[in-house]
Amino acid sequence: MIEAVGLTKRYGDKTAVYNLSFQVRPGAVTGFLGPNGSGKSTTMRMILGLDNPTAGQVTIGGYPYRRLPNAARQVGALLDAKAVHGGRSARNHLLSLAQLSGIPARRVDEVLGVVGLQDVAKKRSKGFSLGMGQRLGIAAALLGDPQVLLFDEPVNGLDPEGIHWVRNLMKALAAEGRTVFVSSHLMSEMALTADHLIVIGRGQLLADMSVTDFISANSADFARVRTPDSEPQQREKLSAALTEAGGHVLPEQDGALRVTGLPLPRISDIAHGTDVRLWELSPHQASLEEAYMRMTQGAVDYRSTIDQKEGLQQPLPPGAQPPMPVPGQGQPGWYAPPPPQQGGAPFPGPPQGAPGGAPGQAPAGPYGAPGGHGGAPSAPGAPVPGTPNPYAQPGPQAAPGQAPAAAPPAPQSAPRPAPQPDAAPAQPAATPSAPAAPTADLTKPEDAR
Incomplete structure (x- = not known):
C-alpha cells in the first residue's frame, strides 16, 4: 500500500x-x-x-x-x-x-x-x-x-x-x-x-x-423519456404530471423529455397512472471526461484563447480598399479572353507572341481579319486609358450597327457615364509605345495590289 x-x-x-x-x-x-x-x-x-x-x-x-x-x-x-x-x-x-x-x-x-x-x-x-x-x-x-x-x-x-x-x-x-x-x-x-x-x-x-x-458527484444524472411522436398531447400530459410529482422536466430537441429528481420506477408509475404510453425510459449518466472537466475547470493553468491574428492587420479607411489583383495582369504575355461571339462560341485565344487586332475592332477570324492578321501589333501591358481593348474582360457584344457598350470601370475609378444611344464610338488614341500602321488607300494602284 x-x-x-x-x-x-x-x-x-x-x-x-x-x-x-x-x-x-x-x-x-x-x-x-x-x-x-x-x-x-x-x-x-x-x-x-x-x-x-x-x-x-x-x-x-x-x-x-x-x-x-x-x-x-x-x-x-x-x-x-x-x-x-x-x-x-x-x-x-x-x-x-x-x-x-x-x-x-x-x-x-x-x-x-x-x-x-x-x-x-x-x-x-x-x-x-x-x-x-x-x-x-x-x-x-x-x-x-x-x-x-x-x-x-x-x-x-x-x-x-x-x-x-x-x-x-x-x-x-x-x-x-x-x-x-x-x-x-x-x-x-x-x-x-x-x-x-x-x-x-x-x-x-x-x-x-x-x-x-x-x-x-460531479454530474447530474437524468432519465430520458419519450412518448409517441404522433401524440404531442400525451407528452404535455406526462410533463405536467412529472412536474406535479416533484420532478424537473426539460424538453430536448428531438422531442424527448429530460427528467431529473425522480427515479426511473417512479417515472414509470406516473406514466402508467396518467395512461401515457412510453416509447423510451432510460437512465443517462455523464461520462468520466465530463465529470472530470467539471471538477477541474477551476484548476487548469493553461487555457487557450481566441486567435488574435486578425488584430495584426489594421483595417484600411473607408474608400481606400485596394482592388482585387488579377493574376498576371501587367506582366509580359498577360492575356484576357475577348468577349464571346453573338452565337455564344468564344474566340480562340492568340498564341504566344501573336499580334492582336486593331484597337476597337473585334476580331472576325481566329487571330484577326479574315485571311490574315489585321491591324498593327500591340505592345504588351495594360491598355491605354480611353482605348477600347479587344482583350479586356468579357462583356456584352454590341449588335451590328449599334454603338459598342462601354467597358466596365476600373476598381479605383469613379463609374463612367453610360454613352448616349446616338453617340459615335470614341476614336482610339494613338499608342505612344506602338505607332499605328499607315492606313491603306485602295484607290491608288500600288495599294490596290
Whole structure:
C-alpha cells in the first residue's frame, strides 16, 4: 500500500504539491488524474525517492522507498519510457537491470514475451517506435515481479490493440492483489480501467473516491423519456404530471423529455397512472471526461484563447480598399479572353507572341481579319486609358450597327457615364509605345495590289 501524509514539495517560490494526503490500496487499479502542471509527476517522483518532499512523507508498505530492502523486487515503475541507452538491445537493457537487482536472467525472456517484444529482443532500442519503447518500459517495471506498480501514461504511443492489452494487464495485476497506481490523461481509458480515482489540481487533493461516486458527484444524472411522436398531447400530459410529482422536466430537441429528481420506477408509475404510453425510459449518466472537466475547470493553468491574428492587420479607411489583383495582369504575355461571339462560341485565344487586332475592332477570324492578321501589333501591358481593348474582360457584344457598350470601370475609378444611344464610338488614341500602321488607300494602284 502507498500512503502519503501531508506531502508538500516546493521549488523556490513555486509550490508543486501542497499538503497532499491519500492512500493507494492493493487489489484495485487506482487512477491518478489532474491537469498539466498539477503535480502528478512530482508526486510519483517523491513516492519513488527521486525527489525529497519539503514537508510530509510518503511510504510504501510502511517504509520510505529508499529504506526498502531490494526496492526493485518490491516496486516497479514506468515514469519515462525514453530512459534507455539507445545502443543497447532490448534484452541487454533488461539484463543489466536484472543483474543489478539479483533477478535471474530467465526472467528477462519471460517479460519480453509478456510485452510482445520477443521477436525484437536483439535490436537496439534507438530504432524502436514510441509504442515499442512503452512496451520495453512496462517490461522493466514487471522485471522484479513486484507487489507495487506505478505507471505514468502507460498507453502513450500504443495502437488500439496495445491499449487493450495494457488495460487487461492492469486489471490482471490488481486481481492478483497488487497495488496498481496509474497516471493518465485518457479519460475514456481510465473509465474502463480504474476502480478508484485520486484527482489533484494545482498540487492539492480534489477527490479521492471510486469512479462511480466521482461521476455521480460531479454530474447530474437524468432519465430520458419519450412518448409517441404522433401524440404531442400525451407528452404535455406526462410533463405536467412529472412536474406535479416533484420532478424537473426539460424538453430536448428531438422531442424527448429530460427528467431529473425522480427515479426511473417512479417515472414509470406516473406514466402508467396518467395512461401515457412510453416509447423510451432510460437512465443517462455523464461520462468520466465530463465529470472530470467539471471538477477541474477551476484548476487548469493553461487555457487557450481566441486567435488574435486578425488584430495584426489594421483595417484600411473607408474608400481606400485596394482592388482585387488579377493574376498576371501587367506582366509580359498577360492575356484576357475577348468577349464571346453573338452565337455564344468564344474566340480562340492568340498564341504566344501573336499580334492582336486593331484597337476597337473585334476580331472576325481566329487571330484577326479574315485571311490574315489585321491591324498593327500591340505592345504588351495594360491598355491605354480611353482605348477600347479587344482583350479586356468579357462583356456584352454590341449588335451590328449599334454603338459598342462601354467597358466596365476600373476598381479605383469613379463609374463612367453610360454613352448616349446616338453617340459615335470614341476614336482610339494613338499608342505612344506602338505607332499605328499607315492606313491603306485602295484607290491608288500600288495599294490596290
